[in-house]
Amino acid sequence: MAALLSLLPQRRCLCTKPHNKWSVKQVTKLNFEESLSEIKTHIAHSDFIAVSLQRTGSVSAPWHRVLPFDTPHTAYAKAKRAAERFQLLQFAVCPFSIRASKLLAHPYNFHLFPRDELKMGMPSYSFSCQTSYLTSMARDGFDFNACIYDGISYLSRAQEPAARLQMRNPMPITHVVKSSSTPSVADSVFIERVKSRVKHWRNACKDSSANRDEPLLSSLRKLVLGNEEYGTRPCMNIDVCSERQVQLVLEMLEEFSDDLVPLIIPAKGGATQTVRVILTSSKEDKVLLQNELQNLQDEQTKKVRGFREVIDLISASQRPVVSHNSLNDFTFIHSKFITPLPPNVDEFMCSLRLVFPLVLDVQQLMKEIGPLRKVTNIPTAISYLKDHFFAPIDMETLHQDTVNEGKIHGHNVLRIAYLFAKLCSILRIAPAESDNKSLVPALEEYANILNPCSMSPQESTDGDVSIWTNSTRKVSCEHLVFLWGFKRTMTAGKLKSLLQGSHDVFSEEFDVRLVDKSCAIVVFWKPGLSETFLNVMNSEEICGSLREMVSEGLRAACYANYKNICRLGIWEADLAESLEKVLEEPDCLGKTDSETNPLEVHWFSDLVINLDDL
Template identity: 50%
Template sequence: MAAPRAAAASAKQVTRRNFAEAVRELRSHLESCDYVAVAAQKTGAPTEWRRALPVDTAETAYLKAKLAAESFQPLQIAVCPFLLRNSSPSALVAYPYNFHIFPRDEHQLGMPSYSFSCQSSYLSTMANDGFDFNMCIYDGISYLSRVQESFARQKIFTPHLRPLLPSQSTSVADSVFKSRIKSRIMHWRKGYAEPNKKDDGSLVSSLSRLILGGETYGSRPSISIDVCSDHQVQLVLEAVNHISDDLVPLVVPDKAGAARAVCVIFTSSKEDKNLFLMDIIQQSKEEKFRGFREVIDLLSSSQKPIVSYNCLNDMTMMHSKFVAPLPPNMHEFMCSLKMVFSNVVDVSHLWRQIGPLRKAKNIQAALSYLQRQYFVPMEIKIEQDGTSGVTKNEQNVLRITKLFAKLSNLLKIGPECQLQSDSAKVVSTENIVFLWGFRGKSVKELKSYLPGLHQIFSEDFEVKLLDKTCSALIFRNSGTAMQLLKEINSESPSLNDFFSEGLKAAGFEVYRKVCRLGLWHSDLAEALEGVSSEVAASTLSECNSSQIYWNSSLMLDLEEYLEC
């Protein structure tokens, strides 16, 4: 991609330095947009049989996505609100943002987790693509999930306003305490409210304020008054109330939540005081804890359709990092996700509505095919500052945006339209057999080799290599797989050649159990063999039958979970 074009299509790079400004802009763009595309740059992805496979049901695919979400860390999340206009030609207006995030434990509570996995190949590719690791680590935006925030609020107590209660009768000791506090605060305040007109230098002024106990709260002068009870807090508040309206007292709690001091802040004017009070109220609500999650909350409250590629991996990652720990099963996850994002669209399922596109393996392949085979005139505007080159993550989100716009034009999809189900071939899990021990034979070799071992392999079946140790056999005729597994479990003499070759097999229930147990660190053959001995032959007829979508990726269909 040429430099001028890259600059013109650059997203706004967002770190913690310009995060507040970017959030304000994003809020206004969300209000006017039709959809929001998202993409994430992570430290790795599942490999071999741990990635989603054509033989996976929704449940086993979710368990694999859960593993990835809990193992790897997002370092960039690109968010792109966009508008589609049905003009001639069609118009696409996009507002891409690329947020740099990092799991920094700002509250010293061990949240978020410091540990995550990195794949060296991913990091090498990121480095070659110009990924700025220094920006991510030092200026990346921190975050807490909703559950972590709830925990943090129980453990972290920030300075806060406390109402002044009606004055009660006080003892002599209370009167002396309040008089001393009042005198100390008045003397301190005088140094700021009535500064010495004589220019005696900053050193003398600084020493004077140091002796008086002066500090700063943000950019404003402050003084801290130690207290040992709520009663003393009330006495300090009464003393401040009798001195001046330009003072604001904040109660400072300890780690247990009990008051340990009252911080008195000096404000320079009525306007400055009002601004300070507004800042205190705002900080006490959300901003101190949310970090990047403020963006997730904005997307959620906007109720705009979320467009992504490989939605299951992206949505499990977002749920894990910004909402709550992932539930143990797919149904609970979808119900929980629906409370955050009610409308999620996977572009890989949209392009499968166009027959010839069903074999496209990635976004770029789908875009290239559309450009060659379909004429979709469209004006594209990227309404952001093109101040830097395009990173891989923002390339991805812009490709998702462009691809969705073209598919929407072809399929006549609007924000309120319901999508048709993927028309991929449906296969029952009862028709699948997992086979291992074939000593590295290729798919073609297995197809020609197996029929010589038993007549059951003369029937029509497909072979899919899942990893270097295991393959899946998908039989066309119902009952064939079950018959084979029963003969294997009974050690039928008709399978002597099969056994003598060292071949072993198991049904889908064994694979399902491997995924549920999380035996991810073994080769698939090793994991299946360890579990298959525990699954008795008598349970074969009791296995839960499910459907898989052969040669199709998994779709997040929230409509199936409307009754949650």
């Protein structure tokens, strides 16, 4: 794979002049340790943290994208599918602070690869790639060989305990909490037997005369006592049958706390198999051993967590995280670095807030400026603001990294930070400084709105979705009907003309939009007409030109079918095929939790969707 990817063109796209002076530190596993200590300091002294992800793909069909008529539940289902299929190859992080018109940024671009460092089949056996994404990355000079061989691996929080169980590394015990239960007769017999054995072994190890024994006698003595060595220090193993016995042994060893250090040796299934006792020569030697064990454990922890150390630093800082298209970004982050994604959006939001309590999406701020409501491209948004508003922002990056000079990887995270500072200046929002972790009220109303189709903070609270247009009309999902079975060359305007006059329901105001080449969506502005139309489509009394269209293959379905497609994961290339499959399942129309209340969407006046924008 690496050899094949190395054949991709290694060309660099031209950067505009201002971006050439932006220095982004490129981080691989070769310089990860030093970068980790640097970014820890920068995060601690920052006001915000911008993030930007580079994925191996996004969607495999136009309708798989989050669309204007998606509810928060269907939008989350689409983002969840993408996060579970595709992989992250770059994760850019930029702690930054805003002081008046000055933006102080510390950008890092981490190169990732889900390598199985511990030979346990984690973090990932396989993932999907889209050729368009790989081509774009290659055009920007992305080094796939460096990614595969030097990319930083990681394990999620959910995968880490499983990895530790399989590794079965000894765990040092620094503090023993005494049990409140009264020892039974069996407990007393067990602990006295172990205590006698430990005393005899400890005294024998300290007996100087034993050191002068002949080699054969010394070997027999070690065999009888069960004496082994941990490095250069003597040790012995105490077999246990339950966690209760582990507790009893650890409490008993507290009597010898001056020179004995216990270690827990886990069994394959996760329970404790053995308590290993190490004898030290003095209190100073005991402290030295404990430090060695702690350092060993820290090194192993870093190896297991990998890049997730950065995620944990961001989470622990409780700083607001700024992104663009946050629903896609944070479903990926949750899936790769925290736990598998929950089944619905409500559980996802609860889980995400435990890790990142404040998430800000620059798209929500952009919607406060009318012409930017339709803009999804960050450079275009920055260019528009520069042309129409006087809000100078002086950005300073402090990295002096000449090794990667000229590379553009990770520059998008700087654009996000710059755009955020620009919008705050134009909207007259003064961000809180680093000594105050809470957001100012003007920014709080934009926090944790992940649905990209929300028109405003107020509309995001009741489950509404929206589109980026200046002329919108709110409509209930119950008034939407999906149509398919028409010719592939059909346009929305032509389909609307065919429907007009085909039945009385189309004598009232209605609108048509293409979702993809196989399916259209119809909105009835008058309540009740969508239900009437669906009943007519399933009736034998259908007549006129509508009957002719049905005979040629026209089919219809309500919005509930579309929600079930997303809920059940029927992700065919054409929406029409997915609708056909969901209609074949008679039991899939039941209402699901969190989706029992009617939702409303915003509609727009355009008749034809531009498939190039999908």
